Amino acid sequence: MQPGVLISKNELPFLPHQGKGIRHILIKEFGFDKTLTDTAKEISYFGKDFVKHLHRITKEKIIRNNLFIKERTALNANVVADNERYLRSLDYIHDARIFVDTIANEPDSIDLIVVTKDFLSIAFQLNQVTKDRFKAIIGDVNIMGTAQRVQFTTVLEKNRDPDFGYEILYIKNSIANTFINATIGYSTINSDLYNGTTDEHTWHVAIERPLVSQYLHVAGAVKFAHSQTYNNYVKPDSLFYYYHFDKYDAWIGYNLGIRKFLFLKSMLNRQFISIRYFRNRFNPGPYQVNNEFNFRFNDQEAVLAQFTFFRQNFYKTNYVFGFGITEDVPYGYNIALTTGWYKQLHMERLYYGIDANRYVVTDRGYVRQYFLRAGSFLNGGKIQDATILTGASIFSRVFSFRNLKMRQYLRFSYTKQFNRIGLDPLGINNVFGLQYISSDSASGHQRSNVHTETIFFLKYKALGFKFAPFASADIAFFTPENKNYSNSGFYFGLGGGMRIRNENILFGTIELRFMYFPRKSSQHNAFKLTLDTNLHFRYNNSYVKEPDIIQVNSDPNNNIY
16 A cells, blocks of 8 residues: 555455444534644644634534434444545545444443544635636535535626626525425526526525435435526627526435345345436527527426446545545446436427446546446437437556655547437537647537646645646547538547645545647637636545436536546
8 A cells, every 4th residue: 555545445444344333323523723733733824813713524424313323222333434535525525534433341332432523614716717707606615513515606897787796595405304405596697508608697595305315215305496597798689599497396206125235145136116207398589599409598398217226336536536545436237227207398209218327446546437328319210419429537546756746537428419309419529528628619410539648746834725737638529410420520638737725624536637728720829828716626426316217418427437
């Protein structure tokens, strides 16, 4: 094992105590200025004493609200490991460990000690600051240590009318130990559906219960939203897409055979069934679309059912997306089969699809994912909007040198569409093409890409911030729509930059990225410089999601790493 590099199965520390009775569960909470490896030692950097007065350590009740292990039950190593992983996934928790404390003269009983370390919950962010535009975010993700988040975003922009816009967001985590999260928000600066301009005013409400553990039964959500565009940028009528948009979305799922999973070692495969109903309605929609098929602006309604079978556990590791923080990466597989009725505009069709993922973590620290997404609609006996996306992503093991650590990342994919009718064509400016190109109207039916990145994690720190320079390269091969293979073309991107992060505060990763695109276009510059100040790199470690058709121009749930 390399110094400072972590790689171990989550359940290993608990296996020697399998089946012993849990007498007590004790909670120890620490603030952002401590380390779990040595809680007597305080992290010291400029300004720490000031911000420490603004932070309140997460209350014991809140930690208990997020436990699904119980006192006076038999210890199950996989369940305890899953609860430890779930605690680390919470927005306001920096790291978490569960330790086993043996009891003298009681060899069949143990106590569990749950130790958590907070992020600094106060968040302040400046973003997209120019002489004509100012955007700032301020909030607290863990108000008074109660797992309640309030966030206020404001925009001042010279070319906007009015020049001031804002967004308010409130989130409550795990209400009364139910693992139900509530969200409510209102925004006058939401990105619209046409080209992402911040001229959409929207309110939304959501009640969600994710499947936080493979050993719990029920998951689901209910969501409502209303959106309307305003011509805040005084565009000509022909360029302004005016619409009212209502969204109703509900799903529920059930995890089958939980008791068998807990008590039969031979039962390793999980089975989850779910059903979803949603309706997206425009009243009115943009007149530019009229009565044509346009996936973003057509009324949609669907009833979709999904069967997911998975066998998924986790390794603890680090230096994947984080700068040394504990990260949970899955190993095993997850396959979701989806079918149902789907209505787009006036067209009603049967949908069927598959989303399959295979996860591999080696003892040396290589992290791999192989993925396949495929789906199609059936209408009058004809196959329509058939799509297949397949590929893989690989993180190398950590290579350690004197003052730095290095990982190599590689992702490649291939996408093909057949008989497109109602879905959007394949695009080039996304994670499966050239992710960082500004914009490009190129649309096609076949796409392949390779993305590689070399990341260096420096030992050097300044004021608690760590640094990770990187270099990247992208190649995409694209076949335009209604053209044959001979009309295909290559797109290239070369780049590099620096990522900066303080792992003890909740600010996202700050990334300065420079890109060069040799293939010139009137729609994008050959050179691009970006500064993003709130990137959130984190492995998606959820087990299931709501039934949906496959996505091939985006990765909204961060399922491809």
